[in-house]
Amino acid sequence: MNKEDQEIIDRSESIAIKYLKDTYNLNDVVITRRQLQPRMAMARVTVYGYVRGHEEQHFNVSVNYESNKAELLSFSREFRNMLSERGFDPYK
Known part of the structure; x- marks a missing residue:
């Protein structure tokens, strides 16, 4: 992987974490994988992870x-149920 791709992936991970924190007040997530999509198809990185201590509450954020x-x-x-219990509507 070249330096530019790595910078894009790192920046996208930070954006995904900030999104979860700002939108759903999730302060402790574990990132398990990051995938740069083919550039000819889209300008997107998908970030995969789960809520720390709750591996069944997994998510992915496309940036x-x-x-x-x-x-x-x-x-x-399980992630959806956790958000609903906290008063968030994940479909908005």
């Missing part, structure tokens, strides 16, 4: 590295 914005959140049923 547009050109706009530096989280665009899509996918999650497990």
Whole structure:
């Protein structure tokens, strides 16, 4: 992997973590994988992880590295239930 790709991936991970913190007040997540999507298809990095201590509460956040914005959140049923219990609607 070249230096530019690594910088894009690192920046995207930070954006995903900040998104989870700011949107859902999740302060302790574990990132398990980061994947740069093929550039010819899209300008996106997908960041995978879970809530620390609750591996069943897993998620992935897709970050547009050109706009530096989280665009899509996918999650497990357990993650959704945890957000709902905290008063968040993950579908908004």
